[in-house]
Amino acid sequence: MKASRLISTAVIALALSVPLALMARADGDSIPTSPNTDQVRTSKLVHGLLSDSRYAYRPRQLDPTMSTDIFERYLESLDPTKMFLAAADVAGFEAYEPRIGEAIRDGDVEPAYAIFMLYKERVGERVAHARALLKQDIFDFDGEDRWVYDREEAPWAADQAELDTLWRQQVRNDWLRLKLAGREPAEIRKTLDRRYVNLGNNVAQLDGEDAFQTFVNAYTAAIDPHTDYFNPRSTALFNQSMSLSLEGIGAQLQKQDDVVVIRELIAGGPAAISGKFKPGDRIVGVGQGKDGPIEDVVGWRIDDVVEKIKGPKGTQVQLDVVPGSANLDSEPVRIVLTRARVRLEEQAAKSKILTLPGVGEDGADRRIGVIELPAFYQDFQGRRNRDGDYASATRDVARILGEFGEEDVDGVVLDLRNNGGGSLNEAVELTGLFIDTGPVVQVRESGGRVSVEGDRASGVAWDGPLAVLINRGSASASEIVAGAIQDYGRGLVIGETTFGKGTVQNLVDLDRWPGSEEKRFGSVKLTVAQFFLPGGSSTQNRGVVPDIRFPVTVDAGEFGESTYDNALPWTRIASVPHTRYGDFKPLLPQLDVLHESRIAEDPEFQWWVEDVEQFRAERAKKYVSLNEAERRAEREREDTKRRERQEQRRALGLPLDPLAEDGSDDGLQANERDIALDTAREKAAEERPDPLLQESAAILADAMRLLDSNQQLSAQVLPESTQPGSWAK
Template sequence: MKAPRLISTALIALALSVPLGLMARADGDGIPTSPDADQARTSKLVHGLLSDSRYAYRPRKLDPAMSADIFDRYLEALDPTKMFLTAADVARFERYRPRIGAAIREGELEPAHAMFAVYKERVAERVEHVRWLLERDIFDFEGEDRWEYDREDAPWAADQAELDALWRQQVRNDWLRLKLAGREPDEIRETLDRRYVNLGTNVAQLDGEDAFQSFLNAYTAAIDPHTDYFNPRSTELFNQSMSLSLEGIGAQLQKQDDVVVIRELIAGGPAAISGKFKPGDRIVGVGQGRNGPIEDVVGWRIDDVVEKIKGPKGTQVQLDVVPGSANLDSEPVRIVLTRARVRLEEQAAKSEVITVPDGGGEGVDKRVGVIKLPAFYQDFQGRRNRDGDYASATRDVARILGEFAEQDIDGVVLDLRNNGGGSLNEAVELTGLFIDTGPVVQVRESGGRVSVEGDRTSGVAWDGPLAVLINRGSASASEIVAGAIQDYGRGLVIGETTFGKGTVQNLVDLDRWPGGEEKRFGSVKLTVAQFFLPGGSSTQNRGVVPDIRFPVTVDASEFGESTHDNALPWTRIAAVPHTRYGDFKPLLPQLDVLHEARIAEDPEFKWWVEDVEQFRAERDKKYVSLNEAERRAEREREDAKRRERQAQRRELGLPLDPLAEDGSDDGLQANERDVALDTAREKAAEERPDPLLQESAAILADAMRLLEGNRQLSAQVLPESTQPGSWAR
């Protein structure tokens, strides 16, 4: 099986942390051998949804074949790298294989909990062994040993001795990374011991709710790659991510050892406005109201701490905080904050302007406005409540386009790279900013009924030159927008072929059936339909193919819908009538020639291509050497390459790379670094040169100049000169 799912991979112990969406209660030390009443009811509700064609686009009967499939997926979720369980463990689990279907159907989930309990025991054993190894072993780094980290297709370890050998190689790699970063043996030993203690603690805190959610997601994954079960807490997080807002203090938190620390303050939130917090400050106690009792939260799971800190706007919360610069046992400072609704602006649409010089020196520079859209977000509740300031990707993009019009921008690049999608409604409305009325997407339901969603509002927010920048991480709603722009001939599509997710999901609240007021059963993100572009083609599996192609960073065998073994196949339906504003085919050969000539002379683009090729070559090896001299030579070559490139940037007058002096591997996990420095480094990374964006703007400028200078070509490419897409500026 390819590409394990997000929720299931929360159990990957090698990540050394447990993602927020999977964690549940702080007091759950044991794994029950049978579910509680709510879990049993939830299991039956989920089965009812996924086996009923009135709800699921592709329902599947829980037969013996599917039971076996769920069993395999659950095993993969528990131990995807096969570093904890042995072949003997898996053989003992085999008795559960034929029982999985009945267990889900009847809410008798003992197999899931029993397997989860063994997994936890094995993690504890591995941590104990690694700590013993760190105390006694002296590692050498000579010879031709290597650590083969890709174990997806490897067999299960035959016994404990084989696991010991595997873990010794991993620990040797961890040690070598820290040694190459300049750390001394005692410091290395202390760092790694703490790392694996944290691993053991995180997994020990997993409880029956974690086991249940992971198991149900093995079931939903057997239906299709994009159906998921969310427990009540995960449902809240999902809605928060879609609405780009939360009610709380406005701080991003992370776990470091036994304490929760502030990673970043959200602008405009109560914590930032108070002026009393800094990144790296540690929260050791939380109390409700101005005078409520303080609970010591040291050692708690991060989601439990977050649950205590969040709350309705207007309410108060007390925080006992130890500054990052003080010892943890120092007297904490008590701070009282009033919670507020906080907008997560960091994830909202952003803009910039790129000036593209005239290549021949005789024309006029082109000013290209860029809109970076990381997701198709919408505050559904705010929209239903008619909140005039609800979060909306379309509203934000429309505002930016208005600003561009006032700035006399010549063309616009809509950057959808790594935009994994979001609201279908936002995709439709955002496309309507660039086209007049017309269909945007066709939606086919499970019974075969096809409906058409489109822009019904006359007029456009931008009628000028347009390009859409995509990559393999552009999925779902991004593919609807890029594909519709391409079908309409409204703009150029530039980049890599997209992910290939052509299905529609709805969030189904499981609490709506029992009818209780308390949130007990969670929700299912359920595939309910497949979408097709106005021209009738699905993006499913194949994705959107760009007009001008950049080198492929990852191909379809490595990442994308096609890596899922049960993804829907590509198909097409009849097209629906829609305006064809232009046809860029006659223009593409000239654009390709200009593009190839320019990148041949563009050092930033050439460096990017070199780095992609190197990344692909390293990834294809699926191992790293454990020879110190070899690894040190590799490190020195990388350091020299960064220094040389930075020197060339200075010589050529190019923007400098803010991470050129800070690019070496420090050997640390994310939760082991200084929080303030790590956050600053992330911010600096956002300012690194982006040759793909620069080149996209240059391609759009090329198209404008070619069409301006050749009336015959312009009439051929853009015949609807009075319509949106005329590109007449």
């Protein structure tokens, strides 16, 4: 049996990455001098997978070149902005560089611990320096100083004096942002001192598990950009994100200073149903069962607090809560909740209907149904257990399409913007909602064997006009769906060229080999294959190119698969037979003309284009001025621009921007804002005008009208008139 079959869970065309944040653990304020036995075994298991061509799609041996690669990636993961370590520190680490490969292979990660310890020490020094700067008279802003924030390509600071200069400019920029937001010096000093203290505390509490996970991920990143190591806790979080469910109280939590705070209540969860919680409430103690001892969790890292709060459905948990409106030292309120299984609806498919007045051939209105799909999620365990209510992107989209049929919509826009991927199986099955039967994706394994995954269920959930909206953040499974729809000629693809991630990962449980009943070793998200569209083209590196293109928001050199130095190149294989429902090429020139004409008169779209151009220009600078008059003038120009646009919206009868009066930089980090107000602002942002979605619906309506009015063109574009995609309405 092939190795890929042995290790396969459900094949996953995973999202771009699952970040493994360095967060402080309450009891982890020291780094051991040597790895524990589980870490030794884990390192050897990970090496065994990634160096074996039976498992890894592109295995790589631990030679001296790779040791250098791992060494550099480890330093980059610890200090990506080069604001803590100096050139002398890095030079002192170079003795470890030739040993890195052996350390991974043998499970001897002492070099990683030694580097990590000095990194923590340097962070402490930098924090102390930043706090000392707050007491100095350095906050005059009438010169020509700049803060260069993009240090990705910068060399390591030559010495501590150069680091002092870098931090001086960063602290001054932090101060200036708050000053421009109207804060007084005493308040600014207090806010920034607390910010730097929190940074120091978080890093000071990092432990050996953090060092180990970061180090192993430097190794996995040297294999390819999408191979990752997850420790047992990170594995559980990943599975939770894919299943869109958890067992707990149903609340989104956030760390503020030393306390975990409720950010949002999840509808239908125990916390929301109880009616006893509000955003901003602080959790200071957690106890198990109805009357178990309470543990003081102030100062804990957030994932440790979450671990205490979560638990099997039906069990109870006690929470000591201080209301957001009270002083932190107030007497807490004790609340007992019974845990339940909670569906995370925020990432689930959502729908709405846009009405386009008078755009039909006969001047009739068109109703365009929109499906927003943030991820291709699936509850793998629920599906294996034949749970009839398991989370599934395809099931949710099919339900929405059924509702659209009852609402008699004229066309559908599938919005995959910023959808980073997910389950390959869901991508295949979801494509099957729009095609009858046939191949959706070709999967080539490391040995060259190509298998075809396709839709085997006859019939469709939607056979009418279809458009797929994509952008640079659409990746992996999103590219499979958009590319397959394009290969079949089933619908129009609109937007920006996609990310370009054309590889397939499996989640490999490392505990399966030792046969451990406990979750001790974690898992590896391992690249095992490359996928190709039915037409034979890979999406790797090149992405999916839309039929109708919107302005580019970010360059391919800044974001996308092409930015990775070890990404696989683009290639192609033979196509597989598949139905061509249509060919939109004859229609595209007319659609482009109509699109360009319409957006020239669309103020919202033109404002968006202006903002994109300004954003790109600012990014290209890679610095900000530290001249107060210059920054204040920029801020006033932005404020004026928002006010004028809002007035134009009123004059033109356009929907107002709910954030027009609240768009200025407040100088705060996310964990420093009033949580209730910040959450409300996020909700308001969801209601902001979306000119790209509106224009996509208009393009689809254009195509419908042109095909309705020109039988010859319709026969040329959609020859399979009795099949899905006939667009007959």
